[in-house]
Amino acid sequence: MSDKTDRRQARTKQLLYQALISLLTEKGAESITVTDIAMRADINRGTFYLHYKDVPDMLEQIKDEIFGKLQSLILEFDPQEVAQFAFEDEPYPKLVRLFEEVERNADFYKVIFGPHGDISYAQRLRTFLYSHIFNKVSYSQPREEDMLIPRDYLIAYISSANIGIIMHWIESGFNKTPYEMGLIMTQMVNHGPLIASGIREKPHNKR
Amino acid sequence: MSDKTDRRQARTKQLLYQALISLLTEKGAESITVTDIAMRADINRGTFYLHYKDVPDMLEQIKDEIFGKLQSLILEFDPQEVAQFAFEDEPYPKLVRLFEEVERNADFYKVIFGPHGDISYAQRLRTFLYSHIFNKVSYSQPREEDMLIPRDYLIAYISSANIGIIMHWIESGFNKTPYEMGLIMTQMVNHGPLIASGIREKPHNKR
DNA sequence: GTTATTAATCAACAACTTGTTTATTAAAAT
DNA sequence: ATTTTAATAAACAAGTTGTTGATTAATAAC
Numbered sequence: 001m002s003d004k005t006d007r008r009q010a011r012t013k014q015l016l017y018q019a020l021i022s023l024l025t026e027k028g029a030e031s032i033t034v035t036d037i038a039m040r041a042d043i044n045r046g047t048f049y050l051h052y053k054d055v056p057d058m059l060e061q062i063k064d065e066i067f068g069k070l071q072s073l074i075l076e077f078d079p080q081e082v083a084q085f086a087f088e089d090e091p092y093p094k095l096v097r098l099f100e101e102v103e104r105n106a107d108f109y110k111v112i113f114g115p116h117g118d119i120s121y122a123q124r125l126r127t128f129l130y131s132h133i134f135n136k137v138s139y140s141q142p143r144e145e146d147m148l149i150p151r152d153y154l155i156a157y158i159s160s161a162n163i164g165i166i167m168h169w170i171e172s173g174f175n176k177t178p179y180e181m182g183l184i185m186t187q188m189v190n191h192g193p194l195i196a197s198g199i200r201e202k203p204h205n206k207r
Numbered sequence: 208m209s210d211k212t213d214r215r216q217a218r219t220k221q222l223l224y225q226a227l228i229s230l231l232t233e234k235g236a237e238s239i240t241v242t243d244i245a246m247r248a249d250i251n252r253g254t255f256y257l258h259y260k261d262v263p264d265m266l267e268q269i270k271d272e273i274f275g276k277l278q279s280l281i282l283e284f285d286p287q288e289v290a291q292f293a294f295e296d297e298p299y300p301k302l303v304r305l306f307e308e309v310e311r312n313a314d315f316y317k318v319i320f321g322p323h324g325d326i327s328y329a330q331r332l333r334t335f336l337y338s339h340i341f342n343k344v345s346y347s348q349p350r351e352e353d354m355l356i357p358r359d360y361l362i363a364y365i366s367s368a369n370i371g372i373i374m375h376w377i378e379s380g381f382n383k384t385p386y387e388m389g390l391i392m393t394q395m396v397n398h399g400p401l402i403a404s405g406i407r408e409k410p411h412n413k414r
Numbered sequence: 415g416t417t418a419t420t421a422a423t424c425a426a427c428a429a430c431t432t433g434t435t436t437a438t439t440a441a442a443a444t
Numbered sequence: 445a446t447t448t449t450a451a452t453a454a455a456c457a458a459g460t461t462g463t464t465g466a467t468t469a470a471t472a473a474c
Contacts (some may be wrong), residue, residue: 008441008450030237033431044452049433078296119326126371137404146405149391154404156375157368157395164333165360172359184356188364192401197344197361198353200399215421215470240460251423256462 014052015041020058024111029059029118063112063121066105071128073098079136079189086190091182099178099185102166109170122163129159162189208309220258228264231318236266246338268318270328273312278335280305286343286396293397298389306385306392308371314378329370336366353367 019041023032032055038045052058076094085092102109112121125138133155162185169181176184187196194200227247239262245252259265267304283301288317292299309316319328340362351358369392376388383391395401 001324006442006450012451013334024259028235028237028436030235034433035431044435047451048455050450054433078273113326115327115330117326119320119324120322122326122329123322126374140406143405148394148398148409152379153372153375153391153395154400156371158400160371161364161368161373161400164371165331166364167367168360168363184360187355188360191355192399192407193361193368194399194401195367196355198350198355202355213421214470220424243460252461253424253463254422259420346464357449 001097009051012041012047016048016051016058017062019043020055020062021111024116025114026116028116029055041101059118062079063118066108067121067124069101070098070125073101074132077132077136079140082189086186089183090186091179091184092186092189095185096178096182099166102170103174103178106170106174113167113170121184122167126159126163128147129163130155133159142183144184147169162194216258218272219234219248219250220313222250222257223258224266224269227262227269228318230316231323232321233323235323236262266325269315270325270331273315275304275329276308280308281336281339284339284343286347289393289396293393297391297393298386299396300389302392303385303389306373306388309377310381310385311395313377313381320377329374331357333366333370336370337362340366368400369384369407 004163016037019037020032022040023036034048034055035045037058038048052061073094077092081094082092113188114117121165134152137151137155147154165181165185165188169176191202195202224242227239229247230243241255241262242252242266244246244250244262247256259268280301285301286298288301289299319325324384343358343359344362353359372388372392372395374381402409
């Protein structure tokens with residue numbers, strides 16, 4: 001937006017960000033007051049209004065910024081590429097980059113998906129993933145009559161499932177590397193839960 | 208809890224409930240004031256405090272009540288039974304009952320999963336489903352080394368996926384009957400997304 | 415039906431948050 | 445060294461909160 005050259009501005013903005021994240025671990029966004037943030041950041045209350053209109057505005061700006069990065073990564077995903085890497089038992093590199101991006105903003109994701117988190121962020125991610133998958137699946141499997149269930153419900157299933165994997169990783173405290181997570185998701189996307197669980201057999205493999 | 212024989216109390220409580228649901232379509236729970244609810248319900252503000260401690264308390268009581276019903280239905284699910292019905296191309300009756308219960312509280316679910324919804328309710332459902340599936344899967348597929356991915360990530364995938372189906376139904380405005388939804392979920396649970404999508408072939412079938 | 419109970423109302427309270435404004439201080443850019 | 449401007453401090457009316465005491469009226473119990 002505007003110039004961020006001034007060190008004072010950058011410092012204040014960072015203090016406000018940290019204060020908001022910290023408060024979000026304790027209570028919901030909508031019950032966080034400007035006074036709360038100013039006190040925790042040790043910043044004059046009036047200073048807050050020099051940067052943001054109000055608390056919802058602050059949260060929205062932060063969410064937009066971080067969501068944008070995820071969005072551009074997801075746009076590059078290609079199911080056919082995933083299949084190639086799954087065949088080699090290797091993680092799809094673009095998926096690894098996704099998990100790296102999430103890890104980079106670990107603090108944010110922990111609170112936004114946490115107990116006092118923001119349902120609209122998860123919803124936005126789900127909707128975006130849904131529309132992306134929709135385009136890809138419609139292309140590779142266009143005949144609705146060959147499907148056992150309606151296409152939209154299949155896509156809702158897949159998008160929620162993959163977001164569930166990400167959420168589980170976050171809730172576990174990032175107990176795997178982005179590389180490991182990339183491999184897990186690559187296999188799930190390609191084989192589905194039944195083969196991945198070992199209930200059904202894997203068709204063919206190199207090693 | 209206490210006696211609810213007095214018609215005045217029941218009436219007031221219902222008016223408060225309707226007002227809260229109505230307000231939740233417009234803004235988040237934590238920014239809803241007692242004044243808001245009282246005004247919309249056309250009830251004296253002091254009367255609210257005769258029923259609830261504050262707004263979070265009211266929401267918590269409502270959530271507990273409705274979640275309890277879902278919980279008891281989920282506890283009865285048995286994967287083996289699901290397989291039998293899936294084989295016959297029929298919906299698992301206990302799943303149909305689940306969707307009927309959700310439909311019964313349609314107003315609630317629409318707002319709780321909506322844009323101004325409550326992340327903790329979805330989280331609670333997800334966690335409960337997770338632990339239920341965990342017990343069942345550990346029993347039928349106990350060897351972790353036979354699995355392509357860690358068991359906990361498999362279960363996170365499955366539980367989120369199924370909640371995604373429910374959410375999609377709600378967001379679609381309940382465009383299918385509980386029977387149809389039961390059939391969709393029965394097939395997804397039993398066949399997984401790859402077979403359901405028609406990418407992989409279904410093994411055997413009666414008709 | 416009459417009476418006793420109690421739910422709901424109304425009005426007023428101090429304490430707190432909000433968004434805004436004014437004048438002042440001090441850090442950064444030039 | 446000087447100018448610019450970010451941050452501070454103090455004060456404002458308006459709105460919300462949780463509580464209280466007195467009053468009204470619907471309901472339950474007899």
